[in-house]
Amino acid sequence: GQQLNQSPQSMFIQEGEDVSMNCTSSSIFNTWLWYKQDPGEGPVLLIALYKAGELTSNGRLTAQFGITRKDSFLNISASIPSDVGIYFCAGQRKSGGSNYKLTFGKGTLLTVNP
Amino acid sequence: DAGITQSPRHKVTETGTPVTLRCHQTENHRYMYWYRQDPGHGLRLIHYSYGVKDTDKGEVSDGYSVSRSKTEDFLLTLESATSSQTSVYFCAITSDSLFKPSGNTIYFGEGSWLTVV
Numbered sequence: 001g002q003q004l005n006q007s008p009q010s011m012f013i014q015e016g017e018d019v020s021m022n023c024t025s026s027s028i029f030n031t032w033l034w035y036k037q038d039p040g041e042g043p044v045l046l047i048a049l050y051k052a053g054e055l056t057s058n059g060r061l062t063a064q065f066g067i068t069r070k071d072s073f074l075n076i077s078a079s080i081p082s083d084v085g086i087y088f089c090a091g092q093r094k095s096g097g098s099n100y101k102l103t104f105g106k107g108t109l110l111t112v113n114p
Numbered sequence: 115d116a117g118i119t120q121s122p123r124h125k126v127t128e129t130g131t132p133v134t135l136r137c138h139q140t141e142n143h144r145y146m147y148w149y150r151q152d153p154g155h156g157l158r159l160i161h162y163s164y165g166v167k168d169t170d171k172g173e174v175s176d177g178y179s180v181s182r183s184k185t186e187d188f189l190l191t192l193e194s195a196t197s198s199q200t201s202v203y204f205c206a207i208t209s210d211s212l213f214k215p216s217g218n219t220i221y222f223g224e225g226s227w228l229t230v231v
Contacts, residue, residue, distance in 0.1 A: 033220065035222075040225075041224055041225065042204050042222035042223050042224045043157070043204070043222045044222070044224045045220075045221060045222075046218060048219050078132065088156070088157070090157075090220075101159075102159070102169045102220060104156045104157040104158075105156065106154070106155075107156060
C-alpha cells in the first residue's frame, strides 16, 4: 500500500528545543491524524485535522493540515524528556461507502537529551 | 481511553500452528481494524470490520482470517502461523460518533506481540 513520506526519520535534540516534523504525499487526503507511540504501547492519538489549512494545538503540540491537502506538519515546542517516542502521521481518504482508508507514515523517532 | 483490550499481549507459537488474537471493546464502536507493525513497513491494515459479520480485507490479508460475531469482539486468526507473521498486532476502532464529514478518528489498542518460531 501507499506510504506517506514522513521526515525526518529520527531526531536527537536537547531538552527545551522545538521540534518540527512533516508528512507529504502525492495524493490528497481528507483527514490528517498524528499519533505518538511509546515503546511497548499502541499509538496514541495526539491531534486530528479535518479541514485544509486547519491549525490545531494540543498543549505544546501544534499541527497543520496543508492547504493543498497533500501535507501536514507537527511542531512540539519546548521539548521535555517524556516527548521521547515515535511519532506517526496518518492520512485518511474515502475508500467507498462510509469506509475510510488510513495510510501511515513510517514514523519519526524522537530522542530528547535531558 | 477508547475501551480496547487485546489478548494475549504476548505469545510465542510454533510454525504451522493456528493462533487467534482477540480484540475486545466496551463502547459499542461500529468499526474495528487489525493492523500489523513491522520495522521498515510501519502500520499495515490486515482486515477490518464495519459491523457484526461484516468484514473486508486490507492490504496484507493473506494468511489471516477474521470474525466478528458480536459488536464487542473482533478476532484475528492466523490459520497456520509462519515466521513472516512474527510481528506486533494492533487492534483499532472508530465509530459513527467519531465521524466527521471528511473522515473519522481511529484509536488503537496496546498491541499483541506474536513470535512464530
